[in-house]
Amino acid sequence: MKHFINFQDYTKEEINHLIKLAIDMKQHPEHYENSLKGKKLYMLFEKTSTRTYLSFATGITELGGTYYCQNWKDNNFSIGDIKSELKYIGRNADVIMMRLKQNSMLEIMEKASIVPLINGCDNTFHPCQALADLLTIQEKINKNTIEILYIGARNNVFHSLLEIISIVGGTVYGFTPLVNDTNITSSFFEKKIKNGNYVVIPTDSTPEMLRTRISSMDVIYTDTWVDMEYFGLPDFEDKRTVIINKMLPYQLNETLLAGSHAIVMHDMPMHLGDEISEETADKHMDDLLDQAENRRHVQKALMYHLLVE
Secondary structure, three states: OOOEOOOOOOOHHHHHHHHHHHHHHHHOHHHHOOOOOOOEEEEEEOOOOOHHHHHHHHHHHHOOOEEEEEEHHHOOOOOOOHHHHHHHHHHHOOEEEEEOOOHHHHHHHHHHOOOOEEEEEOOOOOHHHHHHHHHHHHHHOOOOOEEEEEEEEEOHHHHHHHHHHHHHOEEEEEEEEEEOOOOOOOHHHHHHHHOOOEEEOOOOOOHHHHHHHHOOOOEEEEOOOOOOOOOOOHHHHHHHHHHHHHHHHHOEOOOOOOOOOOEEEEOOOOOEOOOEOHHHHHHOHHHHHHHHHHHHHHHHHHHHHHHOO
8 A cells, every 4th residue: 555645655657657647537537437436535624725625526526436525623633543533534435635734744644544645735745736737847848857947935835846856857946035844854955956956046046147047947836925824814914024025026927037938837826916926827827727727637647546556
C-alpha cells in the first residue's frame, strides 16, 4: 500500500505515468467511468477549500465511486485518539484525502492509516496542485526542460512545485521575499540547488532585475502573498498591509510581464490587485482555469493508481 503525502517516495517514472494516465482519462473518460465502482473516498477538511473539494468529489464520482466529507470541527480527531479514529475510517472507506493545517499531523496519520492516504494540502506541501501544474505545463509547452519563475511566498505550493520539477527535470527560479511557517529545513533546498533544479533569486532584486529573466521563462507562477488561514482576519490586517506594500512592485501585471511569452500560472484563489492584476488574470484566464480543472484529472489518475494498479 502506498500513500501520497509528498513526492519523496515517487520516482520520475511513477510521476510521468500518473501524468500520462491523467491525460488518457481526460481525453477518454468513458474508458474509466466504472473503474472505481464500489470504492469510497473519505475527505476531511481543516482548511477551507473550493478546488480540492470539488475536484476530488467530481473525480471519484466520474470513476463510479462515492465520497463522504467532513469538516474538522465535525469529527472526533480533536478530542479522541488520532490513530484509532483513522483506523476506524479505514474500515469504512477505501481511500482518504485530508486537507490539514499541519504537516506533522498528516505524518502521524500516514503511519496509522490502513488505506491509502492523500495529502490534499498542508502547511508544508501541496502535491496534488503540483501534479496539476505539471499536467498543465506538459499540455501547453512542448519542451523537455522547463524553466519556471516563481514570484511570491516560499510556501507549500512552492515546495511541491520545486519537488516535482526536480524529479522530472527543469529549473525553478525562486524569488521568495516572503517565507511562510512550513517547517522546511535548508537541506530540502540544498540538493536541488546543487543539481541545478533550483536557482535562488536574491530577495533584494528589483522589478527591473526580474524582467531580465522573465523574457526567457516558459512559466511565470505566483500564489497568494497572505496565507489563506489569515486572510480576512482583522487582527492580521496590519501585517497584511506590510506584506502587500513590500510585494506590490512584484505584482504580475502587464508592465512586469512586458515581452514575455510565458504561460501565467496561479493555483487559486486569486486576490486580484495583490499578487496579480485583474487585467493580467483576465488575459490568462483560460490557462488559469485549465490549470485548476487539471486538479480533477490528476486526482482521478492518482486514486485509480492507488486503488487499482
